[in-house]
Amino acid sequence: MDVLVVEDDPVAAEFLRAVLAEGGHRVTAAGNGRQALGLLRRAGLAVVLSDWEMPVMDGLELCRAVRQEDFGRYVYVILVTARRGRSQLLEGLSAGADEFMFKPVAPEELVVRLRTAERILSLETRDLAIFAVAKLAESRDPETGAHLERVRCYARMLAVGMAARPHHAAVITPEYVRMFYAATPLHDIGKMSIPDHVLLKPDRLDDREFEIMKTHTSAGAETLEQAIRQYPEAAFLRMARDIAACHHERYDGTGYPAGLAGRDIPLAARIFSVADVYDALVSRRVYKRAFTHDVARSIIVRGAGSQFNPEVVEVLVGLDEELRSLQERMDEDGELPAAPWRAAVA
Numbered sequence: 413m414d415v416l417v418v419e420d421d422p423v424a425a426e427f428l429r430a431v432l433a434e435g436g437h438r439v440t441a442a443g444n445g446r447q448a449l450g451l452l453r454r455a456g457l458a459v460v461l462s463d464w465e466m467p468v469m470d471g472l473e474l475c476r477a478v479r480q481e482d483f484g485r486y487v488y489v490i491l492v493t494a495r496r497g498r499s500q501l502l503e504g505l506s507a508g509a510d511e512f513m514f515k516p517v518a519p520e521e522l523v524v525r526l527r528t529a530e531r532i533l534s535l536e537t538r539d540l541a542i543f544a545v546a547k548l549a550e551s552r553d554p555e556t557g558a559h560l561e562r563v564r565c566y567a568r569m570l571a572v573g574m575a576a577r578p579h580h581a582a583v584i585t586p587e588y589v590r591m592f593y594a595a596t597p598l599h600d601i602g603k604m605s606i607p608d609h610v611l612l613k614p615d616r617l618d619d620r621e622f623e624i625m626k627t628h629t630s631a632g633a634e635t636l637e638q639a640i641r642q643y644p645e646a647a648f649l650r651m652a653r654d655i656a657a658c659h660h661e662r663y664d665g666t667g668y669p670a671g672l673a674g675r676d677i678p679l680a681a682r683i684f685s686v687a688d689v690y691d692a693l694v695s696r697r698v699y700k701r702a703f704t705h706d707v708a709r710s711i712i713v714r715g716a717g718s719q720f721n722p723e724v725v726e727v728l729v730g731l732d733e734e735l736r737s738l739q740e741r742m743d744e745d746g747e748l749p750a751a752p753w754r755a756a757v758a
Contacts, residue, residue: 414456425443464494490513491509563684570683604631654680654681659685686725
């Protein structure tokens with residue numbers, strides 16, 4: 413396992429490095445919290461062993477900074493300290509520390525603490541399994557390409573933009589963004605229930621077929637609701653259910669399946685629906701060529717207040733250059749022929 417040791421005392425840092433190397437761990441070192449943050453942003457590290465008292469940025473400040481950022485993964489922080497008072501421990505936990513170790517560090521205790529970190533971080537494999545299931549559902553529709561990979565990146569960008577607005581900051585926390593990013597691939601899980609003659613039909617759906625297609629929202633929500641009954645405390649599942657159920661609702665109440673309007677549509681679904689439509693617009697399909705970023709943005713702006721939450725659209729416009737850059741990096745190679753005779757109803 414890779415461990416980031418944050419310690420300004422060279423002697424203490426070398427002792428920790430030796431203990432960790434003996435246990436088969438790979439060590440990266442930083443002399444203060446500011447250096448550590450830079451390494452976390454670049455190196456994909458997920459376990460931090462940090463001294464509390466350091467210059468420039470101490471361990472407590474580092475904990476707070478880690479919990480305020482979205483690194484795309486959970487960062488497990490162990491604080492090493494000589495402070496043993498209850499108030500100091502509460503302060504460290506409030507800042508976001510996962511574990512404490514008291515000086516002098518006992519090698520055998522450090523080994524045990526790292527095993528705990530490995531168990532906690534292994535839970536992230538849940539997200540990989542969920543993504544695999546979502547990809548299985550997506551694979552039934554050969555047109556969508558890398559839709560899941562793209563749309564969750566667009567959605568996360570919009571969520572972070574919404575979090576920057578003061579009245580959303582208390583709700584859209586870094587943990588909310590991480591959960592949102594993990595939950596969005598399940599938005600079309602209900603398509604597993606759509607028969608092939610509808611999902612794979614090569615031309616326009618008739619009214620009856622379109623009504624069948626629309627049931628993927630309710631089917632997906634019910635599948636996730638069954639999981640919630642088994643794990644009622646799982647906020648992640650509730651967010652995934654809300655997105656699956658409501659990502660085709662419209663802000664003016666004319667969407668499906670429930671005709672929800674405005675703030676009755678869950679926030680996660682309001683954010684996701686903009687990302688979902690943006691990806692559909694800029695992606696090539698059998699029935700259309702890809703629109704440019706500028707055309708897609710204009711279409712979404714025209715839908716503010718009718719199809720989309722105006723505030724999410726404002727965020728999209730404010731992130732114009734960042735979104736354009738992301739879209740260009742994620743653009744697929746090749747081009748499918750245009751065939752405007754098929755309705756884009758998925």
